[in-house]
Amino acid sequence: MLYSSFLKQNTSSCLKRATAVTVLPGMLTLSLSLSADTLFLKETDLLSDLPVVTSASRLKQNQHTSPASVTILDRETIAASGAQTLPDLLALVPGFQLFQINSNRQGVNYHGVNDEFPNQLDIMVNGRSVYLPLLSTVLWHTLGIHPEDIERVEVVRGSNAATHGSNAFLGAVNFITRHPAADADWRVSGTFGSMNSQNGYASHSGQLDGLLYRVSVASESNDGSNRFHDAARRHYLNADFNWSPSLHDNLTLQLGYDEGMSHIGYLYPYHRFPSGEHYVNRQDYQAHHQLLNWTRWLDSDRQLHARLYHNSLRLDERQPGLNDILKYYLPEHMQDPAAAAALLALNPDFRGYREHGRTRVLDAEIALEQQSKALHSFTGLGIRQDQASSPVLLQASDISRERLRLFHSSAIEITPDLLLNLGVMHEHQSASLHGTSARIALNRQITPQTSLRLGYSHSERLPSVLERDGNYILYGVGVVERANPNLHPEQIQSWELGLHHQFTHFEGFLDIRAFHEQVSDAIVNVRGNDNASQKQNIGYWRNQGIEAQLKLQPVDHFWMLFNYSYLDNRVGDWSQGNQPIEFRRFPGGQLAPRHTLSALANWQLLPDLNLSTSYYAMDSVRWRRSYGTLEPQPGFQRIDLKLAKSWNGPGHGLELAAVIQNALNKSYQTFYEDHRFDRRTLVQLKLTMD
Secondary structure (H helix, E strand, O other): OHHHHHHHHHHHHHHHHHHHHHHHHHHHHHOOOOOOOOOOOOHHHHHOOOOOEOOOOOOOEOOOOOOOEEEEEOHHHHHHHOOOOHHHHHOOOOOEEEEEOOOOOEEEEEOOOOOOOOOOEEEEEOOEEOOEOOOOEOOHHHOOOOHHHEEEEEEEEOOOHHHHOHHHOOEEEEEEEOOHHHOOOEEEEEEEEHHHEEEEEEEEEEEEOOEEEEEEEEEEEEOOOOOOOOOEEEEEEEEEEEEEEEOOEEEEEEEEEEEEEEEEOOOOOOOOOOOOOOOOEEEEEEEEEEEEEEEEEEEOOEEEEEEEEEEEEEEEEOOOOHHHHHHHHOOHHHOOHHHHHHHHHHOOOOOOOOOOEEEEEEEEEEEEEEEOOOEEEEEEEEEEEEEEEEOOOOOEEEEEEEEEEEEEEEEEEEEOOEEEEEEEEEEEEEOOEEEEEEEEEEEEEEEOOEEEEEEEEEEEEOOOHHHHHOOEEEOOOEEEEOOOOOOOOEEEEEEEEEEEEEOOOOEEEEEEEEEEEEEEEEEEEEEOOOOOEEEEEEEEEEEEEEEEEEEEEEEOOEEEEEEEEEEEEEEOOEEOEOOOHHHOEEOOEOOOOOEEEEEEEEEEEEOOEEEEEEEEEEOOEOOOOOOOOOOOEOOEEEEEEEEEEEEEEOOEEEEEEEEEEOOOOOEEEOOOOOOEEEOEEEEEEEEEEO
């Protein structure tokens, strides 16, 4: 009933707006019929050295024909990296910034002006967005996915809102899990080490009367750092079922459940807290998801795709006690237990960090994919419902927002070595809130191994539930945060020039991207005359620079991967409202690292002995943090080592590995001023059986 009512009210006006941006480009591409050898992927392409990617346009393309720079982290790279979490993998992508918020919480962004909750990057698992409307970010520890579950990662570097919508404002990441038919029958692993880490993992793949399935379970725990005692515990389960009831149909069902606890806290000298003290609190969570995909081959040139998914997350931050209220939240002249008790009585839902509430996402989509000699297109319609409730973040039991989207992507072969990529998406949420994102790219195949790409995109990001409806009243104190129903979309215009070259004499490639981006109407926090904060569209910045990725395998037993990014970031200064005098204007300047570098080298020392080394470096940076602090973080260098010994026999394999993170330094500062990443040593044992 909810979707029916929404469609009746909004479909007519939305279709009128979207006709020019969706139907007309489709008609234009369909009118082009050129006789030439196609650049599009055929069955033979699947056997070539170039991997197929889908995250950039929904079309099956390779890195020469994609409309954007796409980094692929394959299974070999994932294994060699020694990564313990999904964000760890993204440090191997040019231009990505990985930071540790505390011992068990991480943040990831790309070309962003970061705070603790980066909100302009879409993260997906098998195409299912895991972006949280309640917090306008991703909580990585609630995703219920283990690095052993991941077959590959596709990372679109650059705005991809024309393909995946608002959340892909600066880029998109898609974690693709192992297929049941391509995995070992059994996988079992255990990891033990620093911070009293105790992690177990197991998966099983099989077949029942034509139904392929894969089930994985994991349990993880550690005690956190000695200083903050920010421990974490979690248990999660995933199931993947694949069924082809006929030669023309394929169905995939994926289910997941994740529950546990972690700790949250701002680890810098907050002026309201006693000197050297930090309020760190426990947060319990429970998450689950369901994803259903259906593909039907209508004929040899057309496929119908349908997708339905549901995400749910409950966050339960522990309520502070009377001693916490006295110590951290009442000024000196109110240090009275009766005052603390009165504050809690007036605000029974009070939480120190407000990360408390429930959120769910329901998304449905249907699309038609068509392929001819000179045209490949993907056109569809989707609807998404975001629901959130929080007595502290929203001051409401339930807020629901529905969003309709129309989208089209096409690749048009102009000549055998010249390809035009077009993409557009129109999103409609209400009469006053809608956005259109479009992209065009021209790909020139200079030689069979070398391609050049020139691209332009204009993207719009609609505000999230939290940004538009965030509303918090602390009774006895006053309004802390006020909603802003007049927020409008953020804007970005970007140009890019890309070069991709595959080496012929040895395995490897070179990928270079030069870019220029202008972000305007960015949503930032401003404090008003009544001392209450409110989100407003007054932020703006410019990014320009160059990124490079190089992979070389000169001999069979050795390969290496290099990533470098130079980012010239210029942020404007804007009024912060009625802040203390030292914070009344946001000072702007460079608020992202200028240089980031990562590398991975893998040696097969012996047939059963492997050594890999990872290197990460970031220069000094000022982050735009949660409460306006702009203390610089010094640059750092980090080296991780992994040494693995394997024993393989008929139908089984055993691997014993030692992993040392930050091997050559005792610790380094990351994100918050008082938080440091210490050296971590882990031992892993893995068993596979077929």
